[in-house]
Amino acid sequence: MAIQALGYLGIGTDRLDDWTDYATNWLGMQAVNRGAGVRAFRMDDRKQRLVVDRSLAEGQRYFGWEVADAAALDALGARLEAASIAVTREPKSLADQRFVSDLVSFADPFGNRLEAFHGAQIADEPFRPGRSISGFRTGPLGMGHAVLMVTNVDTALAFYRDLLGFRISDFVRGPLTGYFMHVNPRHHSLALFEAPFNGMHHLMVELYSFDDVGQGYDIALGDKEKIVATLGRHPNDLVTSFYMHTPSDILVEYGWGGVEVDDATWQPHEMTSVGSFWGHHGLFDALGAPPPEPPATRRAPVQVMEGNFHRMSGVCPWWDSIKARS
Numbered sequence: 001m002a003i004q005a006l007g008y009l010g011i012g013t014d015r016l017d018d019w020t021d022y023a024t025n026w027l028g029m030q031a032v033n034r035g036a037g038v039r040a041f042r043m044d045d046r047k048q049r050l051v052v053d054r055s056l057a058e059g060q061r062y063f064g065w066e067v068a069d070a071a072a073l074d075a076l077g078a079r080l081e082a083a084s085i086a087v088t089r090e091p092k093s094l095a096d097q098r099f100v101s102d103l104v105s106f107a108d109p110f111g112n113r114l115e116a117f118h119g120a121q122i123a124d125e126p127f128r129p130g131r132s133i134s135g136f137r138t139g140p141l142g143m144g145h146a147v148l149m150v151t152n153v154d155t156a157l158a159f160y161r162d163l164l165g166f167r168i169s170d171f172v173r174g175p176l177t178g179y180f181m182h183v184n185p186r187h188h189s190l191a192l193f194e195a196p197f198n199g200m201h202h203l204m205v206e207l208y209s210f211d212d213v214g215q216g217y218d219i220a221l222g223d224k225e226k227i228v229a230t231l232g233r234h235p236n237d238l239v240t241s242f243y244m245h246t247p248s249d250i251l252v253e254y255g256w257g258g259v260e261v262d263d264a265t266w267q268p269h270e271m272t273s274v275g276s277f278w279g280h281h282g283l284f285d286a287l288g289a290p291p292p293e294p295p296a297t298r299r300a301p302v303q304v305m306e307g308n309f310h311r312m313s314g315v316c317p318w319w320d321s322i323k324a325r326s
């Protein structure tokens, strides 16, 4: 029954043209025409990942959580119903709209519409990014991560961790209370922050190339009011990213270099600070909290994948002595 990834996200909005411009020219997604009232965006070989829909009210959203197959979907539905959660077996017409084989829908304790699905359709045509990027890091890691604000984090944990099987990567208890949770090697596919309101804070998408993020930052710098948090590096998932407004009330985090979590060795742990290694100025204002005081001494190796780095040749006696001392 296990949820494996954040497969897709749907957003209700009237601002279809603004979203199309933003998703293609800023983020580098590929727009796909879905007829009047709906725009879909590709990030990879799938037919769609992000959908904006005029028939949904502004602020309405649906989160598509992926399971392996029909048996896993049945098992998840049965587990939810055993916990007295209402589950709707959605008709084929909706599965066709989502470009998946089958789905069920249900709500989390805060009214967010969740969909669980299997069998996402692959497009016949290769992905053609809306601007020149190397591509999004998706595949088994899903489309990225979602961060939700919830009025009761314990209630959220009972639902997402205990019922749906999300696993805690790490958590923080001050100045905010937040839990980062994984369902695959991505450090978190979902993060939950306690707040006086329920809502979605941001969607994170991860790029293959650091330069994709830097060039996206250059584009955003052309319209500085769109930047919510400056380029910076997170201490837990080690992502280097910046945050920007979207045509809707959610933010997008545009990032690179996320660490992978291995359940065989990873231990959930409490962080003493959620403050970034550097940068991300403005992020905590957006989260409604004062910025934490980050110890200015934290750093970590960059996370790279095969084919995405060159090892520097030679040695430096000075640097080697620094490393030996640390």
Ligand SMILES: [Fe+2]
Residues within 6 Å of the ligand: 145, 147, 202, 204, 253
């Ligand atoms: Fe994030």
